[in-house]
Amino acid sequence: MSHWLIAGASRGIGLELARQLASRGERVTASVRSEAGRAALDAALAPAGRKGRVLVFDTRDEARIRAAAGAVAEPIDALIANAGAYGPQRQSALDMDFDGVLDLFNVNTLGPLRVVQAFLPLIRRGENPRVVMMSSVLGSMALEGTFNVGYRASKAALNKITQCLADDLRPEGIAVVAMHPGWVRTDMGGPDATLSVEESVAGIIRVAESLTLSGTRRYVDFRGNEIDW
Numbered sequence: 001m002s003h004w005l006i007a008g009a010s011r012g013i014g015l016e017l018a019r020q021l022a023s024r025g026e027r028v029t030a031s032v033r034s035e036a037g038r039a040a041l042d043a044a045l046a047p048a049g050r051k052g053r054v055l056v057f058d059t060r061d062e063a064r065i066r067a068a069a070g071a072v073a074e075p076i077d078a079l080i081a082n083a084g085a086y087g088p089q090r091q092s093a094l095d096m097d098f099d100g101v102l103d104l105f106n107v108n109t110l111g112p113l114r115v116v117q118a119f120l121p122l123i124r125r126g127e128n129p130r131v132v133m134m135s136s137v138l139g140s141m142a143l144e145g146t147f148n149v150g151y152r153a154s155k156a157a158l159n160k161i162t163q164c165l166a167d168d169l170r171p172e173g174i175a176v177v178a179m180h181p182g183w184v185r186t187d188m189g190g191p192d193a194t195l196s197v198e199e200s201v202a203g204i205i206r207v208a209e210s211l212t213l214s215g216t217r218r219y220v221d222f223r224g225n226e227i228d229w
Contacts, residue, residue, distance in 0.1 A: 006030040008083025010037025012186035022048035031055040059111030069118040075125035081112035091150035101150035108154035135178040142228035166217035175216040
């Protein structure tokens with residue numbers, strides 16, 4: 001039995017991650033941004049009984065994250081930094097909502113790093129410790145296209161942070177990857193997406209479980225396929 005931390009689990013991929021892991025008996029700690037998201041997460045963790053724990057913090061708020069981390073005593077074997085947002089409507093290179101995109105970077109790029117730093121003492125004590133930074137194929141510098149520039153840039157920046165984290169934590173035996181969950185039918189992905197949330201999450205868990213230090217510093221999709229940085 002492993003201890004998983006899911007950051008950003010009030011809906012969509014994060015909620016399904018908590019549900020699938022809890023249903024098979026893993027120890028799950030999961031976060032929501034506010035008390036409003038607690039009910040859905042509590043229901044998803046119910047099969048785990050006392051193995052499930054809900055934390056409340058916004059990934060913009062370093063103090064709240066560190067306070068939440070201080071309330072957890074058990075080593076963490078796998079952290080999935082899933083919390084994220086799609087950003088404002090105006091985010092093209094020709095028409096940018098700068099304040100909105102600045103907040104998007106705060107959530108998508110710096111938020112995951114705040115979570116990793118706060119929970120790092122517990123990750124260091126984990127068995128085969130792993131960190132999955134939830135990115136997107138849209139963050140690939142090799143991918144063409146100009147829509148949603150703010151979102152793309154926030155994920156490209158997260159990918160660079162992932163590389164640096166992987167290099168810094170490799171000597172400690174902690175593996176770190178960036179992962180694309182696929183185009184998933186969630187509030188963010190929309191109804192026309194090609195994947196169900198159940199299929200995407202099952203793949204994310206398989207890849208995260210198989211991750212070892214030999215596979216650190218990679219950019220992969222939910223099937224484990226490499227993506228060009």
